[in-house]
Amino acid sequence: MEKWTLIFALTFCGNLFAADTARARLDAFSKGMTSVSANFEQQVSDANSGKTKASSGTLSLKAPRQFRWDTTAPYKQLIVADGEKVWIYDPDLEQVTVRAQGTEEAHSPLTVLTDLSQLDRDFATSEQGEHDGQIWLRLKSKDKEPQFEYADLGFDSSGLASMTFRDTFGNGTQIHFSAWQRNAKLAPEQFKFVPPKGVDVVGDPTPAAEAHPLKP
Numbered sequence: 001m002e003k004w005t006l007i008f009a010l011t012f013c014g015n016l017f018a019a020d021t022a023r024a025r026l027d028a029f030s031k032g033m034t035s036v037s038a039n040f041e042q043q044v045s046d047a048n049s050g051k052t053k054a055s056s057g058t059l060s061l062k063a064p065r066q067f068r069w070d071t072t073a074p075y076k077q078l079i080v081a082d083g084e085k086v087w088i089y090d091p092d093l094e095q096v097t098v099r100a101q102g103t104e105e106a107h108s109p110l111t112v113l114t115d116l117s118q119l120d121r122d123f124a125t126s127e128q129g130e131h132d133g134q135i136w137l138r139l140k141s142k143d144k145e146p147q148f149e150y151a152d153l154g155f156d157s158s159g160l161a162s163m164t165f166r167d168t169f170g171n172g173t174q175i176h177f178s179a180w181q182r183n184a185k186l187a188p189e190q191f192k193f194v195p196p197k198g199v200d201v202v203g204d205p206t207p208a209a210e211a212h213p214l215k216p
Contacts, residue, residue: 022127022137025155030113035062038180047170060184063114065101066191080193085205087193096195098203109139109151109165128152134161 037060045052057071069079078089081101088097112119119125122143128136134154141148147167154162163175195201 020135022135022153022155023125025135026112026119026137026153026160027116029155029159030116033114033182035184035186036060036113036180036182037184037186039178041176041178043174045172045174047172060186060190061110061114062186062191065111067110068190078193080191082191082193087195089193089195089199094199096193096199096201098201098205100204108147109153109163112139113160132162 037058039056039058041054041056043052043054054074055071056073057069059070060068065081065083067079067081071077076091078087078091080087080089084101085098086101090096109123112123119139123139123141125140126138128138130136132154134156137153137155139151139153140146149166149168151163151165153160154164159180160177162177164173166172195205
């Protein structure tokens with residue numbers, strides 16, 4: 001599950017968050033944003049063993065469907081979504097896993113950051129008040145088979161600071177963000193992936209077929 005935990009945001013001046021609701025802060029945070037990059041620190045807790053795994057790295061998001069999640073410690077792993085395929089590269093295993101980019105990503109809480117119109121369409125939201133120095137908004141997917149029970153977005157005076165969520169197996173994830181860059185100039189190459197020579201590729205890397213209308 002930790003492979004798919006992906007999310008994003010940026011820094012804002014404190015006066016943009018004069019409103020006292022988390023929804024208002026999200027609206028201000030994401031308004032006009034088409035791309036974003038940041039650093040992350042993540043902890044994933046296993047519901048059965050109680051063990052916690054920590055990792056850190058960088059992330060990038062570009063509307064409408066591209067993202068890059070680059071784990072740099074304690075191990076290296078790269079996840080790239082190019083709009084059609086999701087690529088997961090594990091250098092230590094010398095393996096790449098690829099699959100079609102589908103509804104799992106479409107209903108990710110991360111996608112609302114660059115598409116606020118998706119928020120009310122795909123999620124039910126509720127205010128969770130203030131704790132841990134942040135004001136919180138809870139998102140629950142309207143999908144019939146959601147990938148997670150809920151996701152909470154936490155905002156401090158500078159912007160989106162944290163995200164916590166619980167998946168349908170009871171596992172918990174906490175993510176803390178820093179160094180957000182709003183509408184960052186992200187190179188197209190960041191959202192493309194070519195498997196390195198010699199690695200095993202699991203899945204179908206074939207590009208989606210293009211549809212062309214028949215000429216009369």
